[in-house]
Amino acid sequence: MNIENRPNTKPVSTWGLDPMFWTSVKLFVGDLHAALPSDSASVFFIGTHVVRTVQVVGIVVSVDTR
Numbered sequence: 797m798n799i800e801n802r803p804n805t806k807p808v809s810t811w812g813l814d815p816m817f818w819t820s821v822k823l824f825v826g827d828l829h830a831a832l833p834s835d836s837a838s839v840f841f842i843g844t845h846v847v848r849t850v851q852v853v854g855i856v857v858s859v860d861t862r
Contacts, residue, residue: 806846808836816845822853 811817821842823831828850831840840847 806844811839811846814846816842816847818848820849820851821847822851824854825852828852 806814817839823842827842828840831842831847833840834846838848840850
């Protein structure tokens with residue numbers, strides 16, 4: 797996923813109109829670190845979208861048995 801970090805241009809009153817605001821977005825850890833946090837609320841900006849909840853996903857590269 798290619799995340800372009802740009803400043804948010806949407807007013808806070810229109811954040812709820814974006815479907816990504818109401819869904820849980822699946823992101824890799826690297827994509828989550830690249831997202832811009834908001835100063836005014838506990839949301840992240842991914843491109844021009846406002847994201848409020850995420851599911852962190854990844855790839856299992858090894859399993860250690862005990």
